[in-house]
Amino acid sequence: MEKVTPFLMFQDGKAEEAMNFYTSLIEDSRIIEIVRYGANEAGEEGTVMAAKFTLKGQEFMCIDSNVKHQFSFTPSFSIYVTCDTEEELDNVYQQLKEGGQELMPLDDYGFSKKFGWINDRFRVSWQLDLPK
Known part of the structure; x- marks a missing residue:
């Protein structure tokens, strides 16, 4: 096992906005990588297919889901x-x-x-x- 990384799935095209907000809010944080959906791919063009960012050294991953789910984030995590x-x-x-x-x-x-x-x-x- 290489590592464990928290993963955030956004359903409303807000992954990049959230990353920018979080990394501006917490010092020693940064966006590492963003891979975007292109034309004729599964997600809306320009939205986040996969991204990595850090908050105070803790790495996170996130996406803009192209599938609408019956669930979202929960306070239990x-x-x-x-x-x-x-x-x-x-x-x-x-x-x-x-x-x-x-x-x-x-x-x-x-x-x-x-x-x-x-x-x-x-x-x-x-x-x-x-x-x-």
């Missing part, structure tokens, strides 16, 4: 981010919150100094933590 400062946590949370849905608003829930859980505008779930 989330991207967990440990923040260094309250300012960093607040900033990332507020940006993810725009167009998204709060699952657990920022607060002290007893297990950390400050914590929040949110689905972003792409429906990807994030847990943001500021340890005690």
Whole structure:
């Protein structure tokens, strides 16, 4: 086994927009590679056939699915981010919150100094933590 990589499947042509947003939000992150559908291929021309990006060194893969499924992202699988400062946590949370849905608003829930859980505008779930 070479490695394990989280894989995000977008159904609405938003994979590239999501990657750009995530890599701009989290420092030390970048898009590694994007392969796009061409003319007369299975997906809509120009959308993401396969892509790789990193968030703080963690590699992810994503696609724009050309098949419509009866499912999407679920909060039971989330991207967990440990923040260094309250300012960093607040900033990332507020940006993810725009167009998204709060699952657990920022607060002290007893297990950390400050914590929040949110689905972003792409429906990807994030847990943001500021340890005690």
